[in-house]
Amino acid sequence: MFLNIVQGKKLAFIGDSLARNQMESLLCLLSQVESPLNTNKSTEGKYQTWYFPSHDFTLMVMWTQFLVQATQRTVNGTATDVFDIHLDKINSEWTNQLPGINFAVISTGNWFIRKTYLHKDDKLLGCTLCSDAKDLGYVFAIKNALSTTLEFLLSRCKECEGMMTVLRTYTPSHFEHGSWFSGGNCNRTQLLSESEVMSLSGNAWRIRESQVEEFGKIVKRVENEEKMMNEEEEVGVVGCE
Template sequence: MAPLPTTPFSSTSSPTASPSRSLLHSNSREWDVVVQRNVKSSILLLLVVSTVFVFSVVYTSRGFVAAATGEAISQRPLVTAEELADGPTVVAEDNVAAERQSPAAGISLPSANPSAAAVSPPSTAEQTETGDQSKYILYALTVTVSTYTSKFCDDACVHSLTIFSCVGEVGIQVEEKCDMSMGKWVREPKGPVYTNLTCPTLPDLKNCQKYGKDPGHLFWRWQPDGCDLPRFAPERFLDVVRGKRLAFIGDSLARNQMESLLCLLSQAETPVNAYADAFDKFRTWHFPLHDFTLTVTWTEFYAHAVPVVDADGKPTASFDIHLDRLNTNWTTRLPELDYAVISGGNWFFRVNYLWEGGRRVGCVNCRGEAGLTDFGIAYAVRRVVRAALEGIARCRDCKPGLVTFLRTYTPDHFEHGSWFNGGYCNRTRPLEEREVGLGHIGWELRRVQSEEVARVRETMTTGSRRFGVLDVTKAMMLRADGHPGGHYDKRWVRNASDCLHWCMPGPVDMWNEMLLRRLAEISPPPVVR
């Protein structure tokens, strides 16, 4: 008999293989196939059961829901008071003792979570940790599925497991956060969505290119840390707000934002001028194709305020601000709104007097007038913001689903003077962070505003009304190059420099990019089939 071969041969190719050996090899191969199929089926079943188990745990976990929908106070998606009713910690009732003095000293550049020290619900850390763990569970499951798919699956198996891989990716995406308040300005070669020639409603006072301003300030976009702020899409915005009414409530910077939004939206639909009061402080525009109404409502302080008169009975630049009364110019218009964007702060830098209970109780910037306590700007801003937010939360006639955003304080950039005494703003590019004063009062006003939004969320019974923050303070502190300066129609104001308002197009358009992102998060447009 010939010796057995020392090198392996298959049972079908070996000329010396016996029938019994061939049968043994054949049975072994069939058995391997059966085992492999059983293993694949078992692993697939295990993955299916594991997926169902993970998602049942994740989606019944209050911590995951909070983490998936919550962000830092300045940028988390909007929530109702009921969603935070389980044991929140209230902001210290009055962080006002320190605010009665000038807050300029000792203020550092805020972190990505500006309110961590001020507002700390007991469950926040636990919720965030739970959300992160859930994210990693989903990610691990996705990786496991992908590995199994690539190594063991046939076509049918790949198709089945892809479903679970996609589910895991959706879960991760829900958990992603975008703190739009922190970031930097980066070059944008595309330029703005509109130009001074394509916006039919652009006012001359903001038309900087028409009056010779260098166009360099147009080619920048705000890049948040760790995520992107999408370029403004007029059609998407109009789809989101179809059939709604939105109002900007505040001073001339609220009007600046309304004018910017008009220009942006006019690239998709021409607005109709529906109303203007005699002093041009209240305006209404309508977009008939989308049944969307856009308004601006004037108020310097939210609170009721009247000019202080001099000895001749003429109004001065100062105001008596009644901290316990809201200005009815804007409160009477609230019931018709679906969305409100409130803003302010710059009028508090005047010498103003604070009233409560029908008597003068103090002042702001009064420099120690006899018998009066100077409470400081931050204290006054906190009081009126609190009153405004509480007024909205308690509004009896307002729509149950009213959504309110507070846009944070934005500073001026005057250098070597002010409006009429030689001040100017002739920068040609955004500032570097090191060029922004760490002691700027803007950081303190931003903190106060964010804290008060957190407070109304946590202490007021608001039903389905929601409150959020459009935190633009840092972004705008860096844009000393984005103001008109002396580039405006001098027929309106002579020998002045405007380093407070914003050119259009310009950095102000970013406010509405941020607004669109927040609106789309809470009111996604209907899917057209």
């Protein structure tokens, strides 16, 4: 049923390894119906394209940790876990792949939870998880990176007209009773219930709220623009009469 609905279309998951996991899950399900062809497999699976010939459907994944431009810092030639993130500059490595995409599922979040330095207009605004500059927090960083991305897709990406954009909000931790590196486990056999999800608190929920807020701004803006266009059309019809 899904393959019949998306026949002749292209769907892309855009984000980090969680986006790739979602793509792989869908790929696994659809492979029970038709064996796809891997037409573009990059190193480490960061960019992959799977084609279902019988349905002319293309499934893609585009790797981007932050959606916006970021540079990893090095010390004595060795890469560190610290990044310089330009919150107002889109990462063209994935946006260059957008022409022809019908459905884009974007996501981001987990890579921001580390020491980063945040830039805008080529000026240092502050940092996250640091002590040598103003700590703006990673919720601020995620929100601004998403704002830049949505603004690009709406206003600056001429090839994106007609493309449906879906936002996958920040995912809660899949481990409990401790942190990822110390004491946590992933022994769940069932998904979180709706009440459990709604009871989430702390930074995970604040990240989600900030993402929903930014997405809501874009939706409201599109609705207002469509309303104005409709009103202008009505005025034109009345004028002709």
